[in-house]
Amino acid sequence: MISYIVRRLLGIIPLLLGITIISFAIIHLAPGKPTVLQESMNPKVSLEVQQRLEKLYGLDKPLYAQYLHWIKMLARFDFGRSYGDGRPVLDKILERIPVTLTINVLSILLILLVAIPLGVRCALKPGSLFDTAATVIVFLFFAAPTFWLALLLMQLFGIQLHWLPISGIKSLDFEYFSFPQKALDLISHLALPVFVSAIGGLAGISRYMRSNMIDTLNQPYIYTARAKGLSERKVVYTHAMRNAVLPIVTILGLSLPGLLGGSVIFESIFALPGIGRLFYEAVMMRDYPLIMAEVVLGALLTMAGNLVADISYAYVDPRIRYKK
């Protein structure tokens, strides 16, 4: 286990190097200096801003020196200042994290709560009416673009039924609400975004859980559990589930980049002040330092997520935890 973790930690060194090099390359990918490019694309960029940029990227020095300089700043989490309002990029990102984090954590919870039981239920009787119906619905959800589903749901629940608000994270008069009203207000604002961001994962993980469970239920040790005289409930929920659910840990780690990427779309649709919408705004305004900071942080976060998932998996699976 220890040697596995050490090996896995050593493995992130080339990843870190690669992530920074590729991010750095993107900055220099465009023809001409990024500063010049900024100027031509964004008339708001003043000479002062350009000089600041020159300094930020150390553009007067050779490429490797620029890279080292950039890495040094990165190590201090110094991403420079935003073009839009001149505030430090890191501050702008940090204040947006809670919204994105809340929605993603809630949607992961929703995914696990729905997808696992659904997949298991389908696996118990493959080909049954329930399984077929679930398969069709999951397939449809899988094939529909999430932003389109968001639009349909907004139309239905927001405009036709007036049940749920369709944008923002809280009502305008939020400050005057009592605590339960506040809670209800937040929940009603979050309901659609959380559901929409969960859809892809719901479809994927329930399918995965189904096939994994079917596979597990055919394993010899399931026969053993039945031969012992265990009830079918115990066979399924203790012996099979323990095995079938383990790989979900890894899948969740792998789904992180998708969730982050998806947040750009649904935070924009629902006008939620998270890092996805911040990224969208940055792209629209060609706010260079902000874009680069989000790309680098997104990649680092994904890497960290995978690392955590792998180590958790190693911990929950005794075959890796007690490797001989």
Added chain:
Amino acid sequence: MDNLLEIRNLKVQFFLGSRTFAAVNGADLDIRGGETLVLAGESGSGKTVTALSITRMLPPNGAILEGRIRFNGEDVLAMDEESLRGVRGKEIAYIFQEPASYLNPVITVGDQIAEAVMLHQRKTKQEAGREAERLLGLVKIEDPRRVSLDYPHQLSGGMNQRAFIAMSLACRPRLLIADEPTTSLDVTIEAQILALLMELKAALGFSLLFITHNLSIAKRIADRVCVMYRGKVVETAATSELFTSPRHFHTKELIAAYEKIGRI
């Protein structure tokens, strides 16, 4: 002596896509109290399917079409799920060919045995844990306390099979069905496991239904031998009689094969 188990005219069918396949086609078999019966035959002859039918443990695509299975005077095929579970593990226990894959990989050996103990006996978790360790000692595992905390992948094949036997005997079953339990093991380990089974049988007094394709095992342990061929029991005889005067041509083939191996 009364029969502990009686199987009459058992017919089992499997569904493979749209086709059906008769795995067992009218098998008859009796097991007497305390005896060792070896069920021999080539692979695909229906031995395992017959064994699984005894407690209705067939996979979902298999079905018992007709026949009668009586265990201890009770009609197994007429039992409801509940009473069937009372038979499985408590009255009739199994051991299988590859213990490592028949043990749950993410539960410790001790917990798996304790689970069997608790299922059919009124015991607390601690008592069941101690019982598991005692059972591991019974199957001659050294340091049962440590082994009970191990996961199957940490143990050798022979150790896993011992642990599996311990689990199967947890509720003192009256019939132990051993489906090729030594086929995946080394010859020396095989001899140890066979000796252990015979010793436990003498001590605990269960009946043993031992399934194998290897007649040399029959010669070593069986009181009587049943030979299966193409879904039917074609010959049943006391062991010595079977080897001296085999009647069915397939029995002769099996004996010839065994003698050939014996010479090498």
Added chain:
Amino acid sequence: MMKNKPLAAGLAVIGLFTLIALFAPLISPYDPSVIDQNHLLEAPSRAHPLGTDGLGRDLASRIMFGARISLSIGLIAVGIATALGLLFGSVAGFYGGALDGVIMRFADIMLCFPTFFLILAVVAFMESSIFNIMAIIGLTSWMGPSRLIRGEILSLKEREFIQAERAIGASNGRIIFKHLVPNAIGPVLVNATLGIAGAILLESGLSFLGLGVQPPTPSWGNILIESKSTLGVAWWITVFPGLAILLTILGFNFIAEGLKKVFGYN
């Protein structure tokens, strides 16, 4: 073919969309970019079977022309990704060693970047032409195919006929292209089919955000931009382009399922 229902259904849907895309100029009832001030936001009718948009343009015609964009972006982006995947994957799988290490590490690194972030970052300082979008999607999605092809090749490499070929002194290039690639074609095709679906979804999302195909060129994604401001007013603008995307994605998914059957794996 007759017994392979998913394949037949998928091919029928995609075939239909392909025909629509190919013959859009001939079969579309209107010019997709002609503005008609007299027929703004009209509900579906005989004259406009799928209604009109906020500028009075015929929605059916715009969706037909949008099919050209979506299908060609999907096809070409996946063509790029698969070609890169074939190159990287077969080189890594066949030669192994340090080269394999470098290529696969590169794939790992690329996989750390959320694809959508990466694409948006590049779009931020490039003109978002259709060609650029194809290229960017292709260049950011070769990792899956590479890993797949590498895996296939590693397992094929051990098989007898490859070793026999080696024994008689065939060159590496010959072995790669004569034996390994044809053998790996099944999984690659399935992966590519699913990839097309993914690329179409990506493009539609990108265009919906206004960062993909730029108006007035109609794409399914950018037609839907208008749906945000017409929610509750003109349901057809939301429903029909979305259905087109949904059907296309379903179609490619069905083809992939069918191909799995054809090549006999799950």
